[in-house]
Amino acid sequence: MTVNTERFIEVEQNGSAERIIIGTVMQRARCIVGRATTCWKAHREGHPEMPLVIKDSWQYSERDEEGDLLCEVTRKGVVTVVRYYHHEAVTVRGIYDDIRENIRGGLNNTKATNYWREHPMSSSSITTGTSRNSCHSSRKRSSSQTGAPLPPSKRSYSTSPTKVVSVPNRVHRRVVLRDYGKAIHKASSRLALLTALEDCIGGHESPHAAGFLHRDISINNLMINEDDENPSWPSFLIDLDLSRSNEQCPLEQRSFFWVLFWVCIHYNSPDEGKVVPRFDKWNFADTEELALSKTGVNSNEGDFLRIAEANFTSYYRPLIAWINRLRRTVFPNSGRWVREDEGLYARMRQILQEAGKDLNLAEA
Structure with a gap:
């Protein structure tokens, strides 16, 4: 909606309508x-000093709603994770905005002669959507949000096309x-x-202790705020699209090491990035190939020291010396973690603290 050249959306907060002014x-x-x-x-209208972010995306209908999880995480006082304000299923002219009914108008595209059949998913990846009682959406879920499989992981993969199991539906969520x-690399x-x-490591530990697992630690999901007038967290995690509650993964802590490694080989300053062909392939490798490539590093x-000397900006x-120390801590004896190590969070943070002190002394 637009009034006096200002675009805005209206949301319901505490039983009354509230305007949120849309910026850039x-x-x-x-x-x-x-x-x-x-x-x-x-x-918020009348409060430009309080920044908000509106995130619209088309989500598979059976995936748990990010808004529900964020609401619960915020309610529990989890720190250094992006805080919740509002969420809803978007409607257009009173109709829930989804692919199957609102965009395609019920058109069954699987009848087309050139339809590209998608990869089926295992039954273990298909779940029934659930709603957390304390943090439900302000708009009810549409009737079309049933019977669709969860999406594959964000990482692309290549296999032969097979017979389609069902046609997935995406819902417009806000x-x-x-x-x-x-982004942290800036x-x-x-x-x-x-x-x-x-x-951010502390931000990962906090929801983990509260029973949540982020499941998508990556360079664009770790944020930094260096604006003294911005009341947001100084640094925080975003994008809980893939998060799960009551789930554990002893490997996810390793992802922070790989984020730092990636920054060090791709950025020569906050605004000067480059492509490194050897490592750019990681964006397109399947899970097994990626694991083997990382093991080689x-x-x-x-x-590792040879690779770092050759590729770090x-x-x-x-x-390099500090990141190598972090590597030895995260990958002790170059072995695999078979169970969770709760003390790893503290050891990783301590190394980063000492590295920061060393930088201060060197630059003094």
């Missing part, structure tokens, strides 16, 4: 098939968030990067 586009993922996530910077920042200094990463200290090369 922060991110737009253009795609034909996918979540097509779009984020806008926004604020989440309004209370924290605004920039930190203004190496010290700011290390401090933000340390805080971290399994031997001599190999000059800006981050002073951190």
Whole structure:
């Protein structure tokens, strides 16, 4: 909606309508098939000093709603995770906005002669959507949100097309968030990067202790806020699309090491990135191939140091010794974790703290 050149949405808060003014586009993922996530910077009408973020995306109907999980995480006081403000299923002219009914108008595209049949999913990946009692959406779920499989993981893979099991449906969902920042690789200094990463590790431990697992630690899901006038968290985790409650994964802590490694080989300053063909392949590798590639990087200290010296940018090369120490902690004896190590969070944070102190002394 637009009034006096200002675009806004209306949401229901505490039983009354409230306008949220839409500002600039922060991110737009253009795609034909996918979540097509779009984020806008926004604020409550009359309160421009309180930043909000509106996130619209097309989610598989049977996936748990991110808004429900964020609401519960915020209610439990979990720190350093993006805070909840509002969520809803988007409607257009009073009709729930989904692919199957509202976009295609009930058209069964599987009847087309050139229909590309999708990969079936195992029965273990198909669940019934649930709603958390304390944090339900302000709009009820549409009747079309039944019988669709969960999406595959975000990582692409390549296999032969097979017979389709069912036609998935995507629903237009909206989440309004209370924290605004920039991706961690845009930190203004190496010290700011290390401090933000340390805080994000704490942010991962906090919901983990509360019974939630993030499941998508990546370079664009760790945020930093260096604006003194921005009341958002100084650093925080975002994107709980893949999160699960009451689930454990002893491997996810390793992802923070790989985020730092990725930043160090791809960025020569906060605004100067580059493509490294050897590692760019990781974006397209299947899970097994990716695991083997990473093992080749971290399994031997001599190999790791050689790879770091050859590929770290000059800006981050002073951190090699500290990142190698972090590697030895996260991958002890280059072995596999078979059970969760709760003490790993503290040891990782301590190394990052000491690395930051070392940087301060070197730059003093």
